[in-house]
Structure formats: C-alpha cells, structure tokens
Amino acid sequence: MLPSMQWAHVFKTRGQTIELKQIPVGKPGPDEVLVQIEYSGVCHTDLHACKGDFPATPKENLVGGHEGVGLVAAFGTQVHDLRIGDLVGIQPLCPKLQLSGYMVDGTFQQYCICKADNAVRIPPGISLEAAAPVLCAGITVYKALKESNVQPDQIIAIVGAGGGLGSLACQYAKACGHKVLALSSGSAKRGMCLYDLGADYFVDYKGSNVAEEVKRVTGGGPHAAMIVSSVEEPFHQATQYIRPGGTIVAVGLPPGKLSTNIFSMVTQKINIKGSYVGNRYETEEALAILIRAGFSVQYNVVDFAELQNIYDKMENGGMKGRAVLKVGKAPTKGSSELSGYCRDVHLNLKQENGTPGNVVSRSLEQAIERAAGDFRSDTVTVPTEPVMQAIINASTFGDDIYDEGGDPAVNAFQERIRELTGKEAALFVLSGTQGNQICLRTHLHQPPHTILLDYRAHVQVWETGAIPLLSQATVTGVEPKNGIHLTLDDVKDRIVEEGNFHFPPTRVVSLENTLGGAILPLKHAREISNYVRNVRVPRGRSPIVMHLDGARLLEAVTAEGITAKEYLDCFDSASICLSKGCGAPMGSVIVGSREFIDRAMWFRKMFGGATRQTGMMAAAALAALDHSLPLLPRVHALTRRVADYLHRIGYEFLLPVDTNMIVIDLKKTGVRGEALVSYCKRHGLLAFPSGRLAFHHQISEDGASRLQRALLELILDEKRV
Numbered sequence: 196m197l198p199s200m201q202w203a204h205v206f207k208t209r210g211q212t213i214e215l216k217q218i219p220v221g222k223p224g225p226d227e228v229l230v231q232i233e234y235s236g237v238c239h240t241d242l243h244a245c246k247g248d249f250p251a252t253p254k255e256n257l258v259g260g261h262e263g264v265g266l267v268a269a270f271g272t273q274v275h276d277l278r279i280g281d282l283v284g285i286q287p288l289c290p291k292l293q294l295s296g297y298m299v300d301g302t303f304q305q306y307c308i309c310k311a312d313n314a315v316r317i318p319p320g321i322s323l324e325a326a327a328p329v330l331c332a333g334i335t336v337y338k339a340l341k342e343s344n345v346q347p348d349q350i351i352a353i354v355g356a357g358g359g360l361g362s363l364a365c366q367y368a369k370a371c372g373h374k375v376l377a378l379s380s381g382s383a384k385r386g387m388c389l390y391d392l393g394a395d396y397f398v399d400y401k402g403s404n405v406a407e408e409v410k411r412v413t414g415g416g417p418h419a420a421m422i423v424s425s426v427e428e429p430f431h432q433a434t435q436y437i438r439p440g441g442t443i444v445a446v447g448l449p450p451g452k453l454s455t456n457i458f459s460m461v462t463q464k465i466n467i468k469g470s471y472v473g474n475r476y477e478t479e480e481a482l483a484i485l486i487r488a489g490f491s492v493q494y495n496v497v498d499f500a501e502l503q504n505i506y507d508k509m510e511n512g513g514m515k516g517r518a519v520l521k522v523g524k525a526p527t528k529g530s531s532e533l534s535g536y537c538r539d540v541h542l543n544l545k546q547e548n549g550t551p552g553n554v555v556s557r558s559l560e561q562a563i564e565r566a567a568g569d570f571r572s573d574t575v576t577v578p579t580e581p582v583m584q585a586i587i588n589a590s591t592f593g594d595d596i597y598d599e600g601g602d603p604a605v606n607a608f609q610e611r612i613r614e615l616t617g618k619e620a621a622l623f624v625l626s627g628t629q630g631n632q633i634c635l636r637t638h639l640h641q642p643p644h645t646i647l648l649d650y651r652a653h654v655q656v657w658e659t660g661a662i663p664l665l666s667q668a669t670v671t672g673v674e675p676k677n678g679i680h681l682t683l684d685d686v687k688d689r690i691v692e693e694g695n696f697h698f699p700p701t702r703v704v705s706l707e708n709t710l711g712g713a714i715l716p717l718k719h720a721r722e723i724s725n726y727v728r729n730v731r732v733p734r735g736r737s738p739i740v741m742h743l744d745g746a747r748l749l750e751a752v753t754a755e756g757i758t759a760k761e762y763l764d765c766f767d768s769a770s771i772c773l774s775k776g777c778g779a780p781m782g783s784v785i786v787g788s789r790e791f792i793d794r795a796m797w798f799r800k801m802f803g804g805a806t807r808q809t810g811m812m813a814a815a816a817l818a819a820l821d822h823s824l825p826l827l828p829r830v831h832a833l834t835r836r837v838a839d840y841l842h843r844i845g846y847e848f849l850l851p852v853d854t855n856m857i858v859i860d861l862k863k864t865g866v867r868g869e870a871l872v873s874y875c876k877r878h879g880l881l882a883f884p885s886g887r888l889a890f891h892h893q894i895s896e897d898g899a900s901r902l903q904r905a906l907l908e909l910i911l912d913e914k915r916v
Contacts, residue, residue: 197229197268197825203258203304204502213259215500220306225271228311230283233523233829234496235302236262236328237505238359259502261285262331263302263522264323266829267314274311279756280828282323282836284330286313286475303502305522315478321485322896325492328359328517329482331472333492336364336421337481338473339444340371343419347372352409352417354433355424355447356394357384359517363492364421365392367481370488376409376417378429393490400428406435416441423447434465442466494519566891568880568898573747573855573891575881576778578815585818586780591810595623596800604810608817612784616769617760620792622785623813625804627746628658630770630783633802635666635703637787637795638740638768642667643699645691649681650674652707654744665802669699679850680715681706683722693733701730707744708751708762711849711887712834712856717757717765724765743769746783750776750854753827767791776827776855778892779819782812826892830855834890837899845910849886859886866913874909875902 201220206213223229237260264284267277277283285302286309300307317326345351351368355361356377365388368375376396377388388394396412398405409432410416416438422429423446433443443465460467473481485492494517497505505518562577569575578586593602600606605623612621624630631654635646646662648655650672654662662668673689675681686704693700704727708715720743727739743766745751752759763769768787773779785795799805806812831854838852847863850856861868868884875882878901882888888902 197306201305202499203300204260204499205258213503213506215502218258218304221300221308223269223271223274223308225273226311227271227308228267228274228277228283228314229269230263230265230285230307230309230314231268231523231825231829232263232265232302232305232307233521234264234324234327235260235520235522236331236359236494237502237509237518237520238262238328238331242506242509258300258302258304258307260301260303260307260520262327262329263307264317264327264330265307265523266832268306268828270311277311277314279753280832280835282317282832283314284317284326284478285309286315286330286472286478303520303522313475315475315482318479318482318486321482322900324494324496324519324521324896325485326482327519328363328492328494329485330478332360332363332517333367333481333485334473334478335446335471336360336423337367337484338477339364339421339423339446339470340367340373341473341477342468342470343421343442343444345373345419345442348374349418350374350376350395350413352376352378352413352420352433352436353394354378354400354420354422354429355426356388356392356397357381358423359494360423360446362387362392362517364423365394366488366490367484368421369393370484370490376413378405378409378424400424400432405432409436418442419444421446434460434467437463437465439463439465442468445469492517496521563893565881566893567895568878568901570875570880570882570888570890570894570898570902572883573775573889574772576774576891576893578780579778579819579822579893581818581822582778582780582815585814586811589811589814591814592808593810594807595809596805596807602808602810602813604817605813608813609784611817611820612771612786615759616763616771616786618763618769618786619789620787622792622795622799623806623809623816624770624783624785624799625781625806627653627744627770627772627775627783628661629799629802629804630772630785631658631705631742631744632661632665633795633798633804634742634768634770634785634787635662635668635705636798637791638703638742639666639668643669644702645669645671645699646703646705647671647673647686647689647701648705649707649710651710652705652744653710653746654705654707668702671701679713680710680719681723682719683726686723687726690727690730690739692731693736701739703740703742705742705744706766707746709747709854709856711858712747712750712852712854712889713850714751714755714853717755717762720762720765740767741765742767745769746772747775747854749824750827750831753824754831754854773816773819776823776830776891777816777819778823779816780812782816784816823892827855830890830892830894833894833896833899837888837890837903840903841906844907845914846906855890857888857890859888861886864910866909870909870913871906874905874912877908878902878905880905 200217203218204213267281351373353361353364356365357379365375375394377394378398378400380399380401385397388397398408416436419442420433421444496519499520499522591602591604595602609621646668673685675685690701691698724741730739770785773782834855838857847860849858849860872884
C-alpha cells in the first residue's frame with residue numbers, strides 16, 4: 196500500500212534555496228525502518244545546513260530535517276522489535292555521525308528511512324506534534340542540563356530563552372528543580388518567559404550592563420549558563436556574569452568564533468563546554484520527564500509547504516517557540532499557521548474547467564470536527580477532500596440495472612476489489628447487512644439447512660433476524676472456548692452432517708473478522724476452512740461453503756501483515772464494508788466466483804439493492820479506499836496508545852486490542868455504561884454505553900487526549916462511590 200513517490204523539501208547544493216518536489220519513496224535495508232512522517236520540527240540547525248554554514252559539504256539533493264515523528268510503515272529483515280503502525284521518532288544522529296538532514300536524507304519528507312536502533316518509541320501521554328521538538332530540541336537542552344552539573348535549587352541562565360530551544364530549556368530546568376534566569380529580548384519574550392515558561396528571573400540581553408544586571412537579580416550570578424542563542428554576543432556576556440566555579444554550556448551555533456579572557460576563566464575556575472544531542476536512552480528520559488511534569492511544548496503547527504517562510508522568520512528573529520511541520524498530508528501551499536492539532540476541513544474542489552470550486556459548507560466542517568471525537572463506531576466518518584472531489588467530479592451517471600454492462604465507474608471499482616481480494620468477481624451493494632444476507636441466501640438453495648457461526652456474530656445478532664426470514668435457515672451459535680475467536684476445535688464438533696433427518700444439515704460456516712476489533716488470525720481461518728471443505732457430503736451435493744463477514748477485513752489484514760487475497764483464499768464468499776475502515780459515505784462489496792456473483796445480483800434486486808446513478812457512490816468508495824487504507828496503521832497505533840493508558844489507570848478489557856477497537860469490561864472495571872457516555876459528553880465526545888470505543892481515521896490526537904481525561908475522571912469518581 197506504500198506510494199512510489201512522495202513530497203520532500205530538497206536543496207541541491209550548499210547554500211541554495213530549498214525546493215518542494217516529488218521524489219521516490221525509499222526501501223529500508225535489513226537493519227532499517229521506513230517511517231511515515233507525520234510531523235517534523237524545524238530548528239536553526241536545519242537553517243544552517245540549508246545555508247551551507249557548516250564546515251563540511253552536505254550531500255547534494257539532500258532532504259533536510261532531523262526531528263520527525265510518525266508511524267513505522269515498513270522494516271527490514273533484521274528488525275524484530277518494531278511492527279507496522281508503531282509510533283516512533285527519528286534521532287538526529289545516525290551511526291558513524293551521519294547527521295540526519297545534513298549528510299543523509301532527513302525528515303522533511305513524507306517517508307524517511309532510519310536505522311532501527313535510532314528509532315525512539317513515542318510513549319502514551321504526548322501528542323506527536325508535541326513530541327517532534329523533543330527529539331532534537333528537547334533532548335539537546337536536557338543533555339545540556341546534565342552537562343552543566345547544576346544542582347536542584349541552584350540558578351541556571353538560559354540564554355535565548357524565548358526561542359524554540361530556550362522555551363524547552365526553561366521548562367526542563369524547572370521540571371528538574373532548578374531556578375531559571377531567562378535571557379531574551381523584548382516585552383513579548385519577557386511575558387512568555389516569566390508567565391508561560393515559569394522562569395524565576397528575566398534580563399534583556401540587549402540592554403546595557405547585562406553582566407551587572409544578571410549579578411544583581413541573581414545575587415552574584417548563576418551557577419551555570421546554557422547558551423542556545425544563535426547570536427555571538429551572549430557567549431561573551433556569559434563569561435562576565437557566571438558565578439566562580441560555574442559552567443557555561445554552548446549549544447547554539449552562531450557564525451563566528453568564541454573568544455574569552457583566559458586570565459578570568461582560569462582564576463574564576465569557569466568551565467566552558469560544548470553539548471550536542473543525547474543518545475536514545477536520554478531521549479526516552481527527556482520524553483518521560485515532559486510527560487511526568489506536564490509542561491507544554493511551545494510550538495506552532497504549520498503546513499508542510501511553509502518551510503521557507505519559517506526559515507525567513509528564523510533569520511529575522513521573528514520565531515516564538517518552535518515551528519512544527521505537518522508532513523503527513525500532501526502540501527497545500529500558502530497555508531497559514533494551524534492550531535496545535537490539524538484537521539483536513541477545507542476542501543478545494545475542481546470544476547470541469549480545472550479552476551477551483553467552492554469550499555465545503557460549514558456544516559460539513561462541523562461534522563468533521565465532531566467525527567474527531569466520535570467513538571461510537573467507525574461508520575461515523577464523513578467525506579474527506581478526495582472523497583468529495585470524487586463525488587463532484589464523477590464522470591459516469593449510468594443506471595446499474597438498465598444499462599447494458601452496468602455503470603463504468605461501478606465496474607472499475609468492482610475490478611479494483613476483485614484484484615485486491617483475488618476473487619473472480621465483485622458486486623457493489625448498499626450495506627454490510629445487505630451484503631451478508633445476499634451471500635447467505637445465494638449459497639442456500641432448498642431448506643432444511645443450518646448456518647454455523649460465532650454466537651456473537653453480526654449476521655445473527657445485529658441484522659434484525661434476517662437469516663430465518665430471508666434464507667429459511669436455522670443457526671448453530673458457537674461460543675469460542677478462548678473467549679476471543681472461533682478455532683477448529685470449536686467448529687468441528689458442531690457441524691451437522693447430512694444423513695440424520697432429525698436435524699437440518701450445516702450448509703454454511705460463517706466467520707467474522709474482526710469481531711469487537713479482535714482478529715480471527717489467518718492460521719485459524721485456514722484450519723477451519725480446510726476441515727469444513729473436506730466434510731463428507733452426499734453425492735451430487737456441493738461441499739459446505741465458507742462465508743466471511745469481512746466488515747472490517749481490511750483492518751484485520753493490515754494489523755496481521757497479510758494480504759486480503761491470502762485471507763480470502765479460505766472463503767467462498769465475503770462481504771466487505773466500505774463505510775467502516777475505508778471511510779466511504781455508504782456501501783459494501785461482496786466477492787466470490789463469477790457464478791456466485793451472477794446469482795447474487797438476482798437477490799440484490801429482490802432485496803431492494805438495485806441502484807440508479809451508482810457511479811457517484813462507486814467513485815466515492817474508490818477514493819475513500821485510496822485515502823484511508825494507508826491511514827489504518829496510524830489508527831491502530833493510536834488505539835493501542837489509548838488502550839495502554841487506560842489499562843495503566845485501572846481499566847479491564849473484554850477483548851484484545853488488535854486493531855481499532857477497545858472493548859471495556861465495565862463489570863470488572865467497576866464503571867457504569869451510562870456514566871461512560873456522560874463523562875465523554877462533558878469533554879465533547881460521543882460514546883455508546885456498551886463500553887466499546889471505536890477509533891477511525893478522523894479521530895484526532897486531541898480527541899484521543901480528551902477521551903483519556905474523561906475516562907480518568909470517570910474511573911476515579913466511580914471508585915469513590
């Protein structure tokens with residue numbers, strides 16, 4: 196599912212302006228991972244690399260950036276401790292001092308390769324956009340703090356405190372128990388340092404007699420100074436105000452050379468150190484401190500295309516806090532700064548002449564915002580930009596019944612599904628329920644007959660009793676012994692063979708994947724299928740058939756790391772929902788043999804599934820498939836992060852969290868379903884009282900964070916009752 200091309204910021208030679216262009220997506224080596232970058236912080240090192248300020252000559256056609264976070268999209272054969280969808284950050288240093296974004300391609304691209312040993316796991320409790328600056332800026336200042344040897348309650352001066360590095364340095368110093376003297380310039384930076392960052396003192400380093408002012412406000416000078424400024428003068432000032440025996444740690448990279456009064460340095464026993472980024476373990480420490488202390492990373496999320504504007508602000512001294520690029524989506528160019536988390540709400544629809552059309556209505560924007568915190572189901576997603584474009588720009592408006600050969604857009608979509616699943620034919624239907632019931636009715640010819648299935652199966656429990664009404668079939672409901680999914684041991688003793696006229700024989704075994712978000716693994720599906728297809732039947736009878744309710748099959752195969760074709764080789768038919776993980780506005784698709792689909796079309800007409808002008812629906816489904824499938828690993832990773840957090844604070848689950856669902860065991864946890872709905876509502880979230888929380892591609896990081904806060908409040912209050 197990986198694309199062959201991607202967007203990246205590239206500069207060809209030393210000192211040239213960056214260029215946003217498309218380049219190939221690389222393939223990871225044996226000990227490497229390919230990371231789908233979601234966010235990448237921007238720091239002065241990136242600017243210096245672009246301008247050619249460093250002594251070494253950078254690689255030509257270099258992709259810049261070195262503090263990116265995202266999801267593992269692929270990995271090499273020697274990588275065993277990471278899986279697809281894991282959230283990781285890329286360290287600034289590669290082995291043998293291959294600097295990311297300067298000597299090797301960096302994180303200003305949609306897919307970035309790094310050594311697996313340098314991939315830092317992003318823990319629960321921090322958003323990706325907030326984690327990005329920590330991977331360079333955070334670990335840089337945390338390492339510098341350790342190098343300064345400053346003790347708790349001692350004073351450390353942060354020079355350049357109002358910038359991206361400085362804002363983090365102030366907060367890390369406070370979190371580690373130090374007193375902070377912030378040196379920056381201007382009233383805005385003063386307010387930010389004292390009130391937002393919690394600094395104890397502030398001095399304007401552009402004022403007169405800076406050294407005397409520092410000594411006055413600190414009672415003799417700071418015990419240490421960390422200089423993150425890109426200006427040369429503060430380095431000289433620090434040697435004049437540092438307390439005897441103090442340490443000056445140089446982090447910033449201004450042009451020029453540092454000179455000092457050697458006599459004063461020796462007699463005052465001043466230590467001068469250079470400090471660079473820490474290692475992987477120190478990065479994990481820095482992330483843990485940030486989460487534990489709960490301080491905020493000062494950043495602005497900007498569109499991927501705005502990198503040159505950020506560089507301009509850096510050179511002009513206009514940056515406040517850190518800039519974080521939103522890399523995960525295609526660049527739109529010309530976008531202004533976004534809020535702390537991003538949502539794809541403004542659509543740029545194309546008219547027939549290629550000119551931009553109208554943006555979407557406010558009502559759809561509001562629906563997207565609501566979907567970001569709607570955990571009731573993965574059917575609650577609303578059309579994305581590609582889906583809306585596909586609907587508006589649909590080129591076929593045929594009648595799927597009257598037109599000979601059907602609608603071309605529908606045929607194209609069905610062909611795509613046929614290729615994806617490896618089946619002979621596919622048929623677009625209106626819903627998952629309709630798809631399941633058409634399949635079962637198509638397989639069943641003359642009663643008496645029985646369908647064997649999991650007693651919790653959707654086709655039995657949630658489809659309004661359609662099986663006995665439409666197919667005249669009885670049901671054998673089986674409870675899995677492992678409490679999660681059916682195995683061959685569950686199935687083989689419950690199959691009713693023909694020959695005893697007291698019982699209707701089993702004609703269909705219907706399995707479901709996923710069920711409550713839990714996977715029915717390929718191994719068990721294959722074992723059941725091999726056994727069922729070899730059950731003895733009378734001469735002239737067809738073998739027992741295998742049907743799959745694959746409403747969330749694409750979620751399952753993505754999480755298991757297999758293909759849909761591999762899985763569907765175990766089944767004669769399947770129904771796959773398009774309005775769940777795929778995010779289509781409506782519809783499902785059923786697959787099977789050509790003969791099976793020809794007969795299914797007859798039942799589709801009988802069940803009211805014949806449609807007019809279906810091309811728009813098929814175009815929307817195809818666009819949703821292309822847009823949403825690459826996002827499933829991210830959805831799964833976010834679900835696991837929230838599940839890990841909930842488990843730590845006392846929640847128990849009914850099922851494993853394999854894909855996009857968390858099913859809370861309300862009884863064991865000791866919370867009420869009605870209370871769950873109520874607490875979620877307080878935080879602007881939607882949930883059902885059953886305890887099932889469904890994640891989807893439009894759930895935002897903010898929505899997940901609000902869910903964690905709501906359920907923390909819930910379990911604390913319920914335990915007090």
